[in-house]
Amino acid sequence: MSGSPIRSATTAPTSASGPGGSIYDLGYQSYQGPRLGRSSAVRALYGQSLRACFGIGRGGRAKIAPFTLAGLAVLPAVLAVGFAALAAQAGPGGEVIEEASPIRYETYHGLVSVLIMLFCAAQAPELFGRDQRYSVLPLYFSRALTRSDYAVAKVGGLITALLAVELAPYIVLFIGRVLVAPDPATGLADEIGNVPRFLLQGALVAGLMGGIAGLIAAWTPRRAYATAAIIAVLIIPPIIVGIVGQLTNQDLARAIVLFSPADILDGTNAAIFGSIADSPVVASVDLPGWAYLAAAAFGIVGSIGLTVRRYLRIAT
Amino acid sequence: MTASPLPAVEPTPVAAATPALEVDHVSRWYGNVVAVNDISFALGPGVTGLLGPNGAGKSTLLHLMAGLLAPSAGRVLVEGETAWRRPEMYRHIGLVPEREAVHSYLSGLEFARLNARLQGVADPDAAAARAIATVDLTDAADRAIGTYSKGMRQRAKLAGALVHEPTVLLLDEPFNGMDPRQRLHMMALLRSMAAAGRTILFSSHILEEVERLADSVLVVYAGRLAAAGDFRSIRRLMTDRPHTFTVRSSDDRRLASALLADPAVFGAELIDGRVLIRTADYDAFTRALPQVARASAVSLFEVAPTDDSLESVFSYLVRR
Amino acid sequence: MVAGANRDRASEGTLHGLMSLIALSGLTRHYPRGVVALDGLTLELEPGIIGLVGANGAGKSTLIKILLGLLEPTSGDASVMDLDVRTQGTTIRQFVGYMPEYDCLPPDSSATDFVTHMARMSGLPSTAARERTAEVLRHVGLYEERYRAIGGYSTGMKQRVKLAQALVHDPRLLLLDEPTNGLDPAGRDEMLALVRRTGTEFGIAVVVASHLLGEIERVCDFLVAIDAGRLLRAAPLGTFTERTGVLAIEVEEGEVALTAALTARGLQTVADGRTVLIAVADDRPFDIVRDAIAELGLPLVRLEQRRQSLEDLFRDDVPPAPASAAAPAAPPATGVGGGEAR
Numbered sequence: 018m019s020g021s022p023i024r025s026a027t028t029a030p031t032s033a034s035g036p037g038g039s040i041y042d043l044g045y046q047s048y049q050g051p052r053l054g055r056s057s058a059v060r061a062l063y064g065q066s067l068r069a070c071f072g073i074g075r076g077g078r079a080k081i082a083p084f085t086l087a088g089l090a091v092l093p094a095v096l097a098v099g100f101a102a103l104a105a106q107a108g109p110g111g112e113v114i115e116e117a118s119p120i121r122y123e124t125y126h127g128l129v130s131v132l133i134m135l136f137c138a139a140q141a142p143e144l145f146g147r148d149q150r151y152s153v154l155p156l157y158f159s160r161a162l163t164r165s166d167y168a169v170a171k172v173g174g175l176i177t178a179l180l181a182v183e184l185a186p187y188i189v190l191f192i193g194r195v196l197v198a199p200d201p202a203t204g205l206a207d208e209i210g211n212v213p214r215f216l217l218q219g220a221l222v223a224g225l226m227g228g229i230a231g232l233i234a235a236w237t238p239r240r241a242y243a244t245a246a247i248i249a250v251l252i253i254p255p256i257i258v259g260i261v262g263q264l265t266n267q268d269l270a271r272a273i274v275l276f277s278p279a280d281i282l283d284g285t286n287a288a289i290f291g292s293i294a295d296s297p298v299v300a301s302v303d304l305p306g307w308a309y310l311a312a313a314a315f316g317i318v319g320s321i322g323l324t325v326r327r328y329l330r331i332a333t
Numbered sequence: 334m335t336a337s338p339l340p341a342v343e344p345t346p347v348a349a350a351t352p353a354l355e356v357d358h359v360s361r362w363y364g365n366v367v368a369v370n371d372i373s374f375a376l377g378p379g380v381t382g383l384l385g386p387n388g389a390g391k392s393t394l395l396h397l398m399a400g401l402l403a404p405s406a407g408r409v410l411v412e413g414e415t416a417w418r419r420p421e422m423y424r425h426i427g428l429v430p431e432r433e434a435v436h437s438y439l440s441g442l443e444f445a446r447l448n449a450r451l452q453g454v455a456d457p458d459a460a461a462a463r464a465i466a467t468v469d470l471t472d473a474a475d476r477a478i479g480t481y482s483k484g485m486r487q488r489a490k491l492a493g494a495l496v497h498e499p500t501v502l503l504l505d506e507p508f509n510g511m512d513p514r515q516r517l518h519m520m521a522l523l524r525s526m527a528a529a530g531r532t533i534l535f536s537s538h539i540l541e542e543v544e545r546l547a548d549s550v551l552v553v554y555a556g557r558l559a560a561a562g563d564f565r566s567i568r569r570l571m572t573d574r575p576h577t578f579t580v581r582s583s584d585d586r587r588l589a590s591a592l593l594a595d596p597a598v599f600g601a602e603l604i605d606g607r608v609l610i611r612t613a614d615y616d617a618f619t620r621a622l623p624q625v626a627r628a629s630a631v632s633l634f635e636v637a638p639t640d641d642s643l644e645s646v647f648s649y650l651v652r653r
Numbered sequence: 654m655v656a657g658a659n660r661d662r663a664s665e666g667t668l669h670g671l672m673s674l675i676a677l678s679g680l681t682r683h684y685p686r687g688v689v690a691l692d693g694l695t696l697e698l699e700p701g702i703i704g705l706v707g708a709n710g711a712g713k714s715t716l717i718k719i720l721l722g723l724l725e726p727t728s729g730d731a732s733v734m735d736l737d738v739r740t741q742g743t744t745i746r747q748f749v750g751y752m753p754e755y756d757c758l759p760p761d762s763s764a765t766d767f768v769t770h771m772a773r774m775s776g777l778p779s780t781a782a783r784e785r786t787a788e789v790l791r792h793v794g795l796y797e798e799r800y801r802a803i804g805g806y807s808t809g810m811k812q813r814v815k816l817a818q819a820l821v822h823d824p825r826l827l828l829l830d831e832p833t834n835g836l837d838p839a840g841r842d843e844m845l846a847l848v849r850r851t852g853t854e855f856g857i858a859v860v861v862a863s864h865l866l867g868e869i870e871r872v873c874d875f876l877v878a879i880d881a882g883r884l885l886r887a888a889p890l891g892t893f894t895e896r897t898g899v900l901a902i903e904v905e906e907g908e909v910a911l912t913a914a915l916t917a918r919g920l921q922t923v924a925d926g927r928t929v930l931i932a933v934a935d936d937r938p939f940d941i942v943r944d945a946i947a948e949l950g951l952p953l954v955r956l957e958q959r960r961q962s963l964e965d966l967f968r969d970d971v972p973p974a975p976a977s978a979a980a981p982a983a984p985p986a987t988g989v990g991g992g993e994a995r
Contacts, residue, residue: 048823061773513967514708619952636956
C-alpha cells in the first residue's frame with residue numbers, strides 16, 4: 018500500500034522499517050556526540066555556582082536573601098541619582114545640596130560593605146557546604162574535572178556574583194550622574210575618571226571577601242557555623258583593631274591592621290579614591306596606600322590557594 | 334529439616350512449655366498511621382527470620398518485642414508474663430539494633446562491660462569477658478570499636494546484647510554490610526546459640542541468608558502478619574497458586590507431550606533447554622513424573638521446583 | 654581538553670577483545686594505623702560483567718577508588734582501558750561511570766536537574782546533557798518522580814538516580830559499589846535485572862562490588878575475590894559453581910525405601926535428612942534412580958547435581974554438617990577444584 022498518509026523523515030534509529038511503516042528503536046543508544054572535556058565542565062560548574070549564588074535554579078525561597086541584599090546595596094545609588102536629578106532641576110542651590118550628599122563613589126564602600134559581607138555569609142556556605150554535607154564530592158571528582166578545577170570554579174562563581182552585587186551600585190551612580198549632568202559629554206568626562214577606581218575597589222572587595230568566605234565555607238560544611246564564622250572574621254578584627262588603636266600606641270595597631278580584611282578594604286578604598294578612611298584607626302595609622310593594596314592582593318591569592326589546597330586534600 | 338520452632342497460632346496438641354516470647358494481638362499506631370496491625374505469634378528455641386518489604390513494620394515490631402515501645406493494643410509476653418514496664422523482664426531479652434551507633438572510643442570489652450553494668454548483672458567483668466569470648470572477639474577486645482571492621486562491630490553489639498544471658502535474642506539486619514567470611518562466622522555463631530536453646534529472631538532483606546539460617550519465618554507486610562512457619566510448608570499451603578517445575582531430560586519435547594497427557598499437568602513450555610511444567614496438583618504430578626518418564630523412555634537429569642524458594646514465596650505473599 | 658589520541662574510533666568502538674579492561678600490577682594501598690587494604694594485587698580483566706568480592710576489609714572499595722583516581726596507590730600500577738590511572742586519570746574518568754555505595758545525592762535537587770548537571774561535569778554539551786538525562790532516567794525506570802526533589806525519594810528511587818548519573822555520559826566501564834544496598838527483595842531484583850541488562854544489552858563493561866554472593870552468582874560472568882588485600886581467585890563464574898560428583902534426590906516421602914532400593918541396585922547411597930545422595934560418575938545412575946522412584950510410586954520433588962558454591966571460597970574451616978563432603982564419591986574438600994563434570 019503506497020499511499021500511507023504518514024511519512025516519517027526522522028533520522029532516529031529504526032528497529033524495523035518497511036514500505037508501510039517503521040518501528041523506531043527506543044533502546045539504549047550509545048553517545049557518539051562531542052565530549053568537550055575539562056574546560057566545558059569547569060565552565061558549566063562556574064555558571065551553575067554563579068547562578069546558585071543568586072538562588073537561581075533552586076526555587077523561590079533561595080532567592081530572597083541574595084536579591085534583597087543586592088537590592089539594598091543598589092538602593093542608595095538609585096536614591097542618590099534621583100536626588101541628583103532633583104537637585105539639577107533646582108539649579109545652583111541644588112548643587113550645594115548635591116555636594117553634601119553622602120552617597121558618593123568614595124563613601125559607597127562604607128555604606129554597603131556590611132551588605133556585601135552578609136551576602137557572602139549567606140551564600141558561600143550553601144555553595145561549598147552542600148556538596149560536602151551530602152557526600153557529592155566523589156561524584157564530581159570521578160568525572161572530567163580535577164579537584165582544583167572544582168575549587169576554582171566554585172570560588173570563581175562566588176567572586177563573580179559578589180562582583181556583580183558590588184559593582185552594580187557604582188555603575189548606577191556613574192550612569193545616573195552622567196545623565197543628570199547638564200551636558201552629558203562633560204558629565205562623562207568628569208565621571209569617567211572614577212570608573213577604573215571603582216572597578217579596582219570592587220574587584221578587591223569581591224576577591225577578598227569572596228576568597229575568605231569561600232575558604233571558611235570550604236572548611237565548615239555545617240551551614241550555620243560557616244555563616245557565623247564568616248561574619249565573625251569580617252566583623253570582629255576591626256573591633257579589635259579599634260580597641261587596640263585606642264588603648265595602645267599606633268605601632269601595635271599598625272602591625273595588626275593588615276590582618277583585618279574589613280580594614281584592608283577600608284584602606285584600599287581610601288587609597289584608591291584618595292579619601293579618608295572610615296575607620297579612625299586606619300585613618301590615623303598612616304600606612305601607605307600600596308600596603309593595603311598589597312595586603313588585599315595577598316589575601317585574595319592566599320585564600321583562593323588555601324581553598325584549592327583544601328579540595329586537593331579532602332578525603333573522599 | 335529440624336522441627337519448626339514456631340508453633341502455629343492455634344495451640345499445639347502436645348502441652349508446650351511457655352514460649353520464650355509471645356506477641357498477643359499487638360498493634361501499634363502513631364496517630365492514624367498503623368505501623369503494626371494485630372499481630373500474634375509465639376517464639377521458641379531456634380532461629381526465626383523476620384521478613385518484609387521496607388516500611389512493613391519490622392523494626393517497630395522488634396522494638397515492641399524488646400520492650401522499647403509500648404503496644405497500642407495487645408500484649409507482649411516474656412516467659413508468659415507481660416513485659417511492659419517491668420524491667421526484670423527485659424533481662425530475658427537482648428536486642429541488637431541496626432542503626433544505633435556504638436561509642437567508637439570504647440573498646441569492645443568496655444562496651445560489653447558497660448552493658449553488663451546497665452543491666453545490673455552480678456559480675457559485670459566476668460559477664461563481659463564471657464560475652465566477648467562467645468562472639469570470638471577476645472583478640473581485638475581491647476581496641477577501640479572505631480578501629481573495628483563492620484563485621485567486628487556487629488559482633489561487639491552482639492556481645493553487648495549477650496552479657497546478661499538473655500533467652501531471647503532479637504537482631505535487626507545483623508548481616509548488613511558484612512563480607513562473606515564474617516557472615517559465615519556470624520551465622521555459625523547464631524546457629525550454635527540456637528542449638529544451645531536460645532530463641533533467636535533476626536530481620537533481613539537478604540532472602541538467601543534467611544533461607545539458610547532460619548528454621549522458620551515470619552512474613553510481615555503492611556503491618557500485618559502475612560505468613561508464619563517453615564517456608565516450604567507455607568508454599569504447600571498456597572493452593573490457589575499453581576506450582577511450576579523445571580525438568581532437564583534426554584528428550585524434552587517427548588517428555589513435555591507425554592506430560593500434557595496427564596491430568597495433573599495443565600501447561601508445559603520448552604524454554605532455555607528445559608521443560609517448564611505447570612501443575613495444580615503437587616502430589617499427583619510429583620508421582621506421575623518419574624512414571625511418565627520411564628514409560629516414555631526419557632531420562633531425567635534435573636528436576637527442580639522453580640518457585641520453592643523463599644524468594645518466590647515471599648514475593649507471592651507481598652503481592653496480594 | 655581531551656587529547657585527540659584518546660578519542661579515536663579504535664579505542665572507543667572496539668571494546669571487546671582488543672584491550673584489557675583493567676590491568677593491575679603489584680597494586681598496594683596502605684592506610685594509616687597499619688591497615689593494608691590492597692597488597693600486591695596483580696591481575697588483568699577483560700570486558701564483561703565482573704563481580705568483585707572482598708573477605709575481610711576494605712579492599713574492594715579501595716580498588717574502585719584507585720581505578721577512578723579518587724585515591725593514590727601506595728605502590729604498584731593500575732590501568733583502565735590501557736590508560737594509566739596516575740597520569741591519565743582525567744581521560745579515564747570521561748569513560749567511566751561510578752555508583753557509590755553510600756548516599757551521595759543532594760536532597761533539594763530534582764533527579765533531572767542533578768543528572769543533567771553531572772552530565773555536564775562529564776563534558777557533555779548542554780543539549781546533549783539534557784537529552785541523555787531524559788533517556789537514561791527512562792532506562793533506569795524513573796518516570797514522573799524525576800521532577801520532584803530527591804529528598805522525597807524511596808531508597809529504590811535513589812539507587813536508580815545514582816545509577817543514572819553513572820550512565821548518563823555513556824561510559825565504557827561502570828563501577829557499581831553495592832548497588833542493592835538498602836533495597837528490599839523486590840527492589841533488589843529490579844536493580845539486579847537492570848545491572849544485567851546494562852552489561853548485556855547496553856554493551857557496557859560492568860564491575861559489581863558486592864558482599865552478597867547470591868547476587869554475584871546471578872548477575873556476573875566473572876569473579877574476582879580479594880582476601881585481606883590479596884587476590885584469592887579471579888576466574889569465570891562457572892569454575893566456582895561446577896558440578897560435584899554428587900546427585901541429590903528429594904522425595905516427599907519414602908526416603909528409607911528409596912535408599913534401600915538404590916543400594917540394592919548397586920549405587921553408593923547416603924541419606925542426609927530427607928535427601929538421598931548418590932555418587933555419579935556418568936549417566937547410568939539417572940535411569941536407575943528414575944526407575945526406582947517410579948516403581949515405588951514415590952513423589953519426586955527434586956533431582957539435582959550438587960554444585961560448589963561461591964561460599965566455599967570463603968570457608969576457612971571444614972564445612973558444617975550438610976552433605977557436600979558426605980558423599981563417598983570424594984568431591985573436593987574446600988575451595989575450588991575440578992568437580993566431576995557430567
